[in-house]
Amino acid sequence: MEKRLGDIAELIDCLHKTPSYTQDGFPMVRVTDIKPGILDLSNTRKVDEETFTEFSKKHTPKPGDIVFSRVGTYGVSSLVSSNERFCLGQNTVFIVPKINSNVLYQFLNSPRAKEQIDTLVDGTTQPTISLSSIREIRIPVPPLHDQHKLVAQAERVTSETGRLRNIYQRKLAALEALKKSLLHQAFTGQL
Numbered sequence: 001m002e003k004r005l006g007d008i009a010e011l012i013d014c015l016h017k018t019p020s021y022t023q024d025g026f027p028m029v030r031v032t033d034i035k036p037g038i039l040d041l042s043n044t045r046k047v048d049e050e051t052f053t054e055f056s057k058k059h060t061p062k063p064g065d066i067v068f069s070r071v072g073t074y075g076v077s078s079l080v081s082s083n084e085r086f087c088l089g090q091n092t093v094f095i096v097p098k099i100n101s102n103v104l105y106q107f108l109n110s111p112r113a114k115e116q117i118d119t120l121v122d123g124t125t126q127p128t129i130s131l132s133s134i135r136e137i138r139i140p141v142p143p144l145h146d147q148h149k150l151v152a153q154a155e156r157v158t159s160e161t162g163r164l165r166n167i168y169q170r171k172l173a174a175l176e177a178l179k180k181s182l183l184h185q186a187f188t189g190q191l
Helices: 049-055 101-108 111-120 131-135 144-187
Strands: 002-004 009-013 026-029 045-047 066-069 077-079 092-097 138-140
Touching: 009 131, 026 049, 045 049, 066 101, 077 101, 092 101, 092 131, 101 111, 101 138, 101 144
Parallel strands: none
Antiparallel strands: 002 138, 009 092, 026 045, 066 077, 066 092
16 A cells, blocks of 8 residues: 555654754754665764754654755765664754554665656756655555565675675775785785
C-alpha cells in the first residue's frame, strides 16, 4: 500500500535562522552533516546551551528519528541511532516515523524516492524542497511482518557492502605499497 510521507511520519521543521556558534557545547546538525547512514555528530558545529534550548523546543531527537536536508544538497537523510542531544540547523527537518524507521530510511535513500524528490524541488540557484512537498512523497508501506524482513535483508546487504569496502580498501593500500616499492627499486637500480 502506498501512503503519503505526511501520513506515516511527523515532520518537524527547523528554526529558520542562523545561530552563533561556539567552540564547545551542543551539536547542531546542518545540511553538510547529513549523509546517508547513521547520523555522525563528531564534526558538527556547536552551540551554547541557550541556543540549544531555543533550537530544540519543537523536538528532542531519539533513536529511530530521521534527519533530512531540504536546501542545496537536498533529499539526503541520516538515521539517528543514539540518545545524544543535538538540535537542527537551518534547512533541515526531523522525520519522526510512525512505521519502522529503518524501512522508511531505506526507502528515502532509494532511487525511487530520489526520483520523486527531484520532481518536488523548486529553485535553480538554491534547489529547495518545501516541507509541504516532503509530506507528499509517496511511500510504499509493506505489512508489518514484511517490514521486519526487509530491515533484516537491508542490514545484511549493508553489512556485506561494508565488508567488501574494507577488503577493497586493503587491496588498494597493498597495491599502493607495491607501487612505491617498485618505484623505489627502479630508481635505486635494484630492478
